Amino acid sequence: MAPQPTDWTTDYDIFDKGYIKNPFPVWDELREQCPVAHTGRWGGSWMPTRYEDVFAIARDVEHFSSRNILVANVAPPPDADDGMGGELIQQYNVGAPPITSDPPEHTWARKLLLPPFSANAVAKWEPETRELCRELIDGFIANGRADGASDYAQQIPSRVIASMLGIPKDMAGTFTEWVRGFLELGLTDPELRRASGRAIFEFLYACIQERKANPGDDLISYLLTSEVDGEPVPEPHVLGTCFLLLVAGIDTTWSSIGSALWHLAQHPEDRARLINEPELMPQAIEELLRAYSPVTMARIVAEDVSYNGCPMSEGDRVLMNFPAANRDPRVFDNPDDVILDRAKNPHVAFGVGIHRCAGSNLARMEMRVALEEWLRRIPDFRLEDPEAVTWAGGQVRGPRTMGIVWP
Amino acid sequence: MKVRVDPDKCQGHNRCYVLAPGLFEVDDLGYAKARGDGAVPPEMHEKARLAVENCPERAIEIIEDDAQ
Ligand code: HEM
Ligand code: SF4
Numbered sequence: 001m002a003p004q005p006t007d008w009t010t011d012y013d014i015f016d017k018g019y020i021k022n023p024f025p026v027w028d029e030l031r032e033q034c035p036v037a038h039t040g041r042w043g044g045s046w047m048p049t050r051y052e053d054v055f056a057i058a059r060d061v062e063h064f065s066s067r068n069i070l071v072a073n074v075a076p077p078p079d080a081d082d083g084m085g086g087e088l089i090q091q092y093n094v095g096a097p098p099i100t101s102d103p104p105e106h107t108w109a110r111k112l113l114l115p116p117f118s119a120n121a122v123a124k125w126e127p128e129t130r131e132l133c134r135e136l137i138d139g140f141i142a143n144g145r146a147d148g149a150s151d152y153a154q155q156i157p158s159r160v161i162a163s164m165l166g167i168p169k170d171m172a173g174t175f176t177e178w179v180r181g182f183l184e185l186g187l188t189d190p191e192l193r194r195a196s197g198r199a200i201f202e203f204l205y206a207c208i209q210e211r212k213a214n215p216g217d218d219l220i221s222y223l224l225t226s227e228v229d230g231e232p233v234p235e236p237h238v239l240g241t242c243f244l245l246l247v248a249g250i251d252t253t254w255s256s257i258g259s260a261l262w263h264l265a266q267h268p269e270d271r272a273r274l275i276n277e278p279e280l281m282p283q284a285i286e287e288l289l290r291a292y293s294p295v296t297m298a299r300i301v302a303e304d305v306s307y308n309g310c311p312m313s314e315g316d317r318v319l320m321n322f323p324a325a326n327r328d329p330r331v332f333d334n335p336d337d338v339i340l341d342r343a344k345n346p347h348v349a350f351g352v353g354i355h356r357c358a359g360s361n362l363a364r365m366e367m368r369v370a371l372e373e374w375l376r377r378i379p380d381f382r383l384e385d386p387e388a389v390t391w392a393g394g395q396v397r398g399p400r401t402m403g404i405v406w407p
Numbered sequence: 408m409k410v411r412v413d414p415d416k417c418q419g420h421n422r423c424y425v426l427a428p429g430l431f432e433v434d435d436l437g438y439a440k441a442r443g444d445g446a447v448p449p450e451m452h453e454k455a456r457l458a459v460e461n462c463p464e465r466a467i468e469i470i471e472d473d474a475q
Pocket of ligand 1: 249295298322352355
């Protein structure tokens with residue numbers, strides 16, 4: 001293992017255990033001393049931590065490409081050994097549009113995806129999500145304890161997206177394993193990443209073939225029957241987009257629900273407020289998203305550019321540290337305090353610019369319903385052992401084991 | 408007072424609509440525009456300012472009446 005960094009401005013380590021658990025002091029230091037830090041670790045990257053810089057770089061799609069959005073340099077699967085034959089791989093080597101697309105492809109790829117994820121469209125999934133949360137709570141409420149991350153938060157987004165894609169919900173556990181292998185554990189383990197990517201890819205490939213024969217009222221069928229400029233959407237594109245929907249929606253939303261429970265377990269006054277003023281919930285969700293933003297994305301420098309004096313070369317990686325931007329005191333008063341009814345909160349937890357999270361309305365709905373149902377049934381709860389909580393970090397930060405107890 | 412959403416900047420975060428559904432509407436893709444001619448009644452001035460302060464894209468503009 002590489003030694004711990006001594007100077008975070010020139011040698012930060014996004015996979016350092018202490019940093020994953022508590023990155024906030026590091027960001028505070030970097031924001032003041034070296035607002036665009038650099039490291040040689042994990043393939044090398046630049047890391048802005050001020051809101052203005054993250055905002056500016058995210059919106060400058062000419063100089064900063066999305067063709068690779070991973071925060072570490074790992075081999076992107078599927079590759080030549082994915083067991084599906086050379087030609088098919090070439091044909092299917094489409095990335096994960098629209099998140100890995102730049103304009104002009106991005107424009108239509110995103111437009112295709114927005115209608116089924118509009119606030120109105122996702123409202124349709126609310127009753128099912130609520131029912132799911134209730135069933136989960138029924139399963140453990142009598143025990144007086146549960147793992148808020150693995151027994152609850154983790155179970156929600158995987159089932160909702162399975163429903164939307166028209167895939168049996170008993171696949172949800174398998175999805176979660178695959179997605180963690182791809183996006184979380186796989187970022188430092190290329191073999192696991194390759195195997196997980198291949199499993200998702202093959203599974204979705206089979207689903208698409210099946211849906212072509214039996215179209216239904218689901219997202220895969222919607223994508224297969226959609227047209228762009230009068231032509232059907234190419235099948236490889238559908239595969240890439242389904243891949244993205246699975247990967248983008250699970251770890252992320254699970255992490256934000258988990259972090260919200262982690263906060264509420266330690267703040268009885270905030271629990272009481274949400275119970276007594278339920279109309280505060282939408283604003284509170286935005287504040288919890290701000291304070292515990294789970295997602296960091298990356299950009300690849302498209303041509304040599306000097307950004308605020310930093311000599312960035314073509315091909316360099318830049319980490320879009322949305323979570324650090326959301327704690328910048330230049331924009332947010334008392335950024336480390338969670339103020340459920342914070343008035344000024346232009347947070348960028350869902351990104352900013354043309355790649356704004358297409359699933360943001362779905363994620364908000366899932367968070368709100370998950371917290372509403374939990375607070376209704378378990379209004380009084382605390383962490384079993386705050387020191388025992390484990391966190392994942394890197395691309396997506398959130399609690400992974402989190403014992404919660406209630407009277 | 409009037410509000411205006413710059414369609415080139417709006418990315419459909421839906422924040423304005425949630426904060427002030429009386430002032431904004433969103434289309435099927437989630438992009439926002441001001442309702443009607445964008446006029447903001449006095450009792451909603453505060454809401455309009457809130458929407459401006461919460462839009463991550465800085466897409467909302469307030470046009471104050473100059474004839475007071
Ligand atoms: C709290 C949960 C979530 C967070 C914090 C989050 C965060 C983000 C962020 C920061 C981006 C911007 C990427 C970039 O700038 O490179 C993004 C993009 C995206 N997210 Fe999410 N996400 C969440 C949940 C979801 C869900 C539930 C889905 C759908 C199932 C989803 C689908 C997408 C898609 C499709 C994009 C790509 C949009 C584009 O490139 O135009 N996300 N997300
Ligand atoms: S908050 Fe801003 S970006 Fe979001 S819908 Fe409203 S105007 Fe558009």
